[in-house]
Amino acid sequence: MTKHALRVVVADDEAPARSRILDLLEDCAASLALQVVGEAANGRDLLELLQSTPADVVLLDIRMPEMDGIEAAQHIQKLAEPPAVIFTTAYDTYALKAFELHAVDYLVKPIRLRRLYDALSRVRSITPLSLDVLQQIAPEPRRHLSVQERGRVLLVPVDKILYMRAELKYVTIRTAEHEHLLEESLVRLEQEFRDRFVRIHRSCLVARDYVDRFERSGEEGGEGGWVVLLRGLDERLPVSRRQQHVIKDFGRLNGV
């Protein structure tokens, strides 16, 4: 492994907090080969930055607007060479307990020089974060899903997704304009987003907000099943017999 200087990125929504860490990093640089390669004020900016600027470690604040640190860390894992993550937080009992439990590295603000130095010195040897652990730690559902396309990581806002459908190894996620392939399990997604999506078929979740109406499908008079129509989409998605209670739950039956 080449022993180049440690490339560090600082992500925090508060400017003074960033400048404090930068001061400390400067102090560290006296005895540790490191180089600050960028700063970001929220998770989305961070991901954007990391796509173009490879880094070895990110000092990542947990509580940030738009996209919090824990969600950002999940998306970062999809990068070709994800940097190590050291979480920073001023006060967050829930997250800290989870970090302890899963041996995730973190620093509490105000950060001590010594602690930062120690954390950076061992950063090359720590085991990378696993997506599994991050998902367990996350206090709430992600606001975006990240997909790998043409060598880049793309963020898809969850509230733009009309449906998710399991297909062989992948899950297809459909927005009004596009289709993306996601390498996650549908069961997992269903658990995480149960407030937003409802299962209509063994292999399909639809967004409640986009449900337009349900219709009888197929032949006249036959025991045809139901299909659901989503706003902004021409597709008719079949509702399986086992999930027909969903239709009742919606309580607005058209075309009966």
Next chain:
Amino acid sequence: MAGVAAMASINQNMHTDALPDFRNLGVILRVVLIVLILAGLAALCQSPSWDLLFNRFLQVVAPVQPVLVLSLVVLWALEPWLRQLDYVAGIAVVLLLELIVVSIIYRVGQEVFQGSLYDGLERYWLFTAVTTGLIVYYFHLRNRALSPALTEARLQALQARIRPHFLFNSLNAVLSLIREEPKRAETALEDLADLFRVLMADNRKLSTLDQEVELTRQYLDLEKLRLGERLRVDWHIENMPGEAVIPPLVLQPLVENAVYHGVEPSAGTGVVSINAYKARDEVHLVLRNPYRKNGSHHSGNKMALGNIRERLALHFDAEASLRTTVTEDAYQVHIVMPYRAQA
């Protein structure tokens, strides 16, 4: 000293044994309710069947009503004087007043109804004495339940707590200033010290609106340090009654809530608007901040609001209110308190 007196009159719960504040709406309502319940019980005892109960109740209440109204008026009028008496003397005077009131009403009643009333002034005296005794005892118990020891414990438990989140982030922000802008770091630490002095002070003492606004400004200066352009505050306090006496730490925790829930979760600029004014004899505080439906941390918010609501109740009883309104994109808290000027 004058301030202490003003405080005492606002805060009936702070005394061990004192007569209730007869000008307090909550006290008046409680007296009326107790008398009506007693009348109801009397009617229940007298009535031979359920059907006649209501009729009987009206018969019992008919002579009680004028006594009740006249008593409340007399006590309301004499309240400032009664307040100066000590507890036992106060009870004696109140009892005497009640007996006089009932005698007057009895005489007038005899004139008007020509003896069709139940006879025997002594029976009315007895009823009046027992009722007065029960009411005095009720307020004694209530005072004990809210006794200084207990109230203190409750108020201390209710002590507005600043979020640790805010403390550590602020300390972090100050640390970031020390190397580059030591002067600003000094001011920030001074603000922080002032804020904590108030937070750790005795919260049973009342403060003034002016002081509360000043404290809130210091708090906001600290938040601006961290949040910079993201935090904007619109003050509408040109017509506020700065001398109004209010419980401490009512405004600042609300603003802290507004910043935590309304400004921090958004990357853009969030506007917190603060309105303070006087209408009729009430002080109004209206606070508005942006609101996002899918934000988290609601439980913390409810706790802070519950805390303030309970402290308002301890200080003003039924005369203060706190209402929250949620619209599509804004969250509003509206507090109404009785206006008492600092003497």
